[in-house]
Amino acid sequence: MKQFNKQAASLLIAAGMGLAATAGWSAESLQDVMKRRGLSQQDLLAASKTYVPTGKRDDFVAFSSGGQSGQVIVYGIPSMRILKYIGVFTPEPWQGYGFDEESKKVLAGGRIDGKDITWGDTHHPGFSETNGEADGQFLFINDKANPRLAVIDLRDFETKQIVVNPIMKSEHGGAFVTPNTEYIIEAVQYAAPLENKKFYPLEEFNEKYRGAITYWKFDRKEGLIKPEQSFSLELPPYSQDLSDAGKGPSDGWSFTNSFCSERYVGGIEKGRPPYEAGCSAKDTDYLHVINWKKAAELVAQGKAKKINGHNVLMMETAIKEGILFLIPEPKSPHGVDVTPDGKLLVVAGKLDTHVSVYSFEKIMAAIKAGKFEGKDPYGIPVIGMKDALHTQVSLGLGPLHTQFDSKPCVAYTSLYVDSQVAKWNYCEGKVLDKLSVHYNIGHLMTMEGDTMKPKGRYLVALNKLSIDRFNPVGPLQPQNHQLIDISDDKMQLIYDMPIPLGEPHYVVAIEAAKLKPAVRYKVGTNSRTDKPHPGAVRAGEEKTIKKGNKVEVFATLIRSHITPETIEVEVGDEVTINLTNLERAQDETHGFTVSTYNVHASVEPGKTASVKFKADKEGVYPYYCTEFCSALHLEMQGYLLVKPKGWKAGTKTLAKGNYTEADYKATVKKVVDTQAIIDSVVAYITSVNYKDFPDVVAMVEDAFDQLGKTKGLKEKHEGFAAKKDWENANLWAEQIWQYQVKTADLGLRAKTYLEQNGAKKVK
Ligand code: K7E
Ligand code: CUA
Numbered sequence: 001m002k003q004f005n006k007q008a009a010s011l012l013i014a015a016g017m018g019l020a021a022t023a024g025w026s027a028e029s030l031q032d033v034m035k036r037r038g039l040s041q042q043d044l045l046a047a048s049k050t051y052v053p054t055g056k057r058d059d060f061v062a063f064s065s066g067g068q069s070g071q072v073i074v075y076g077i078p079s080m081r082i083l084k085y086i087g088v089f090t091p092e093p094w095q096g097y098g099f100d101e102e103s104k105k106v107l108a109g110g111r112i113d114g115k116d117i118t119w120g121d122t123h124h125p126g127f128s129e130t131n132g133e134a135d136g137q138f139l140f141i142n143d144k145a146n147p148r149l150a151v152i153d154l155r156d157f158e159t160k161q162i163v164v165n166p167i168m169k170s171e172h173g174g175a176f177v178t179p180n181t182e183y184i185i186e187a188v189q190y191a192a193p194l195e196n197k198k199f200y201p202l203e204e205f206n207e208k209y210r211g212a213i214t215y216w217k218f219d220r221k222e223g224l225i226k227p228e229q230s231f232s233l234e235l236p237p238y239s240q241d242l243s244d245a246g247k248g249p250s251d252g253w254s255f256t257n258s259f260c261s262e263r264y265v266g267g268i269e270k271g272r273p274p275y276e277a278g279c280s281a282k283d284t285d286y287l288h289v290i291n292w293k294k295a296a297e298l299v300a301q302g303k304a305k306k307i308n309g310h311n312v313l314m315m316e317t318a319i320k321e322g323i324l325f326l327i328p329e330p331k332s333p334h335g336v337d338v339t340p341d342g343k344l345l346v347v348a349g350k351l352d353t354h355v356s357v358y359s360f361e362k363i364m365a366a367i368k369a370g371k372f373e374g375k376d377p378y379g380i381p382v383i384g385m386k387d388a389l390h391t392q393v394s395l396g397l398g399p400l401h402t403q404f405d406s407k408p409c410v411a412y413t414s415l416y417v418d419s420q421v422a423k424w425n426y427c428e429g430k431v432l433d434k435l436s437v438h439y440n441i442g443h444l445m446t447m448e449g450d451t452m453k454p455k456g457r458y459l460v461a462l463n464k465l466s467i468d469r470f471n472p473v474g475p476l477q478p479q480n481h482q483l484i485d486i487s488d489d490k491m492q493l494i495y496d497m498p499i500p501l502g503e504p505h506y507v508v509a510i511e512a513a514k515l516k517p518a519v520r521y522k523v524g525t526n527s528r529t530d531k532p533h534p535g536a537v538r539a540g541e542e543k544t545i546k547k548g549n550k551v552e553v554f555a556t557l558i559r560s561h562i563t564p565e566t567i568e569v570e571v572g573d574e575v576t577i578n579l580t581n582l583e584r585a586q587d588e589t590h591g592f593t594v595s596t597y598n599v600h601a602s603v604e605p606g607k608t609a610s611v612k613f614k615a616d617k618e619g620v621y622p623y624y625c626t627e628f629c630s631a632l633h634l635e636m637q638g639y640l641l642v643k644p645k646g647w648k649a650g651t652k653t654l655a656k657g658n659y660t661e662a663d664y665k666a667t668v669k670k671v672v673d674t675q676a677i678i679d680s681v682v683a684y685i686t687s688v689n690y691k692d693f694p695d696v697v698a699m700v701e702d703a704f705d706q707l708g709k710t711k712g713l714k715e716k717h718e719g720f721a722a723k724k725d726w727e728n729a730n731l732w733a734e735q736i737w738q739y740q741v742k743t744a745d746l747g748l749r750a751k752t753y754l755e756q757n758g759a760k761k762v763k
Helices: 002-014 019-026 030-037 041-050 101-108 202-208 292-300 315-320 360-369 661-687 694-708 713-722 726-756
Strands: 060-065 071-077 082-087 126-130 133-143 148-153 158-164 171-177 183-188 211-219 224-235 240-245 253-258 284-291 305-307 310-313 324-330 333-338 344-349 354-359 389-394 399-404 410-415 420-425 430-436 441-447 456-463 479-485 492-499 507-511 543-547 550-558 561-563 566-570 574-581 590-594 600-603 608-614 619-624 637-643
Touching (some): 030 041, 041 492, 082 158, 101 608, 126 171, 126 507, 133 507, 148 224, 171 211, 171 240, 183 224, 183 253, 183 292, 211 240, 211 292, 224 315, 240 333, 253 292, 253 333, 284 292, 284 333, 284 344, 292 310, 315 324, 324 333, 324 344, 333 399, 344 399, 344 410, 354 399, 410 441, 420 441, 441 507, 456 507, 550 566, 550 590, 574 590, 574 600, 590 608, 600 608, 661 694, 694 726, 713 726
Parallel strands (some): 224 310, 550 574, 566 637
Antiparallel strands (some): 060 071, 126 133, 133 148, 133 171, 148 158, 171 183, 211 224, 305 310, 333 344, 344 354, 410 420, 420 430, 441 456, 456 479, 590 619, 619 637
8 A cells, every 4th residue: 555655646746746836736625615516505505415525325225116127226225325225016127137047036026917117117115013113124015017025034035926816906005014014005096807817898897997906915024924814805996096004002003095086987089078187176075994904804704895805895795894994185285194193194286286184093083983974986984184183284386295203293294286395284284384395296305204104314205307407418307305304394496316217106215224235155054045046055065067958057156256167068058057146345346147048137145046048050259257256357267168069189289388487486476475465354353352443354264265275286386396287387377376466455454444334452
């Protein structure tokens, strides 16, 4: 390092940049920068609230829907730095998602009628909860276009499961979890017949088309949804929208709103007024109130009907058993949000200036007293709006979604038409503050804001249009996530973040400290099932097995070679390559691909992944590691030889290099010198309390693992030297040096880490 600084200094002097010039740069003051860049005090304050200096981390981690990309976007708050894209419904090449066999199986879970669907319209991510609080274990997200739900394990941020809704043709209101993640709620959007592939004309809309709500059973231990233990409720064709689960006093109940309870069927092409006119004609739609705990009991008692092999409680049963009620809600609403204490429900009608706050207590009282204002056309009891309302507050134009603060009674509602966030008090029903956003806000989100313990501090406005906020990139413009400081009485806009991957309808954020993702797998793990991978091998056990026309390779990856380095098959063979990454060090991922066979795997430390293809073309296909993993990364390569049928090897041998005794001696000297460096690093590491740093322990383990591989090589190169085989002598000595370089690399990294993290001398 010292040497590098000296070199750098002499380079600078050579380039004519003397000390005076350097002093000039460093003299630029904060005021100078503000002037030069045209920044105000306000800008500076905002910058200091969002800037996270190098080496520091964000307080919250956000998981955003990736909209039409079918992925999830992970970013930090307040820095708004993107941390990851998680492949969910769509292949994601970097992670090998959709290009290795393990992830293909996950995606195959999302096939509909035997067909791959390789995109998704993701809308609402939701965290798993324990006692109504986000617990950081799992994330769920829905696909509106092709009614599906996915499970992401937050131990490794990988998608583990996709399930297809058995009775819906589209869905929007997912994923919402019950307070202990007993169920994940998914509600239909556009009504259709519940039976699969059943045709009914639109004239039979009221009789044969149906809405529904599905309660997916989640098995936390296995980390999987259990379709056979899940069930649905048949609902009227009212275009059900978003849901929320009750909590605290309202636990056991769930609430779902709707927007086209007119049951209007459009047909512009036939001269009929369009859907938008017919679906907004009435002043109210219906909030659905469902007792899911009782519904689950009824299903267990066998009161459900099987539709497409799935348990469905029919409306008739739900009405008879008293578990389904409706309440009028104004007007074309978009979502229902239960307050953190579970006592109130907030509904905002897009075409009304009000938010309506309903009281769970009043709803229960009406149900208990049998006090209904009537029935809907399907016989569902309707509770009078007046009997259920707590208060109504006029907020502005186009109110959509609501989130909650850590401060009691404080809520934030998005105003789509006004392009504003309204801060208001839902207990007393008054507006507290308004802030303009850019532009046309859809959802908004506060930290853990839909749990029982919101954390306050920040709010993200998810704006549909960005218009003039960013450098132009053509007609398709990014969306704009705006960060708002909500710690004071007045909201303050502090950051604009372009989202370039799709329309993220919703995002959820969690305290970073609650997430405890692993940095490595147990060696030989299939990350998609979390079980030992049958294709895993340890160092020295690599092999290729051929049975008929099936070739299976059991390979390992470690800096900087792939074992084996040649794979020989015959044209037409079906090839499976299992790859185990033997590394233990953090972030030492290797990638793997074979030229033109459209396979790719990302093999993180400890993981085993496999790729499979038919070697249907004669020829020579290089394979290589796709992650720049080490100085000799480019050399992490090999050849797949696809030979013609019946091909016989000739007598020609591999060409030899031109090595002399002097080359060999120089290499041996290099090995001795490098060992001295390693010894000094080891002396330092063992002189301090390195065992108190788990990350360092892993690095040291890996370093010694690399060094251990030199065993026996000294005897080997000396043996060849004795026979004056300078090529083999030199190259085996060189291989020792390669292992030493990796050892030194890890050792130096460990040393730097210890120095920067205050390691203490031990006696
Ligand atoms: Cu766009 Cu929740 Cu799907 Cu509102 S949703 S904006
Ligand atoms: Cu391994 Cu590059």
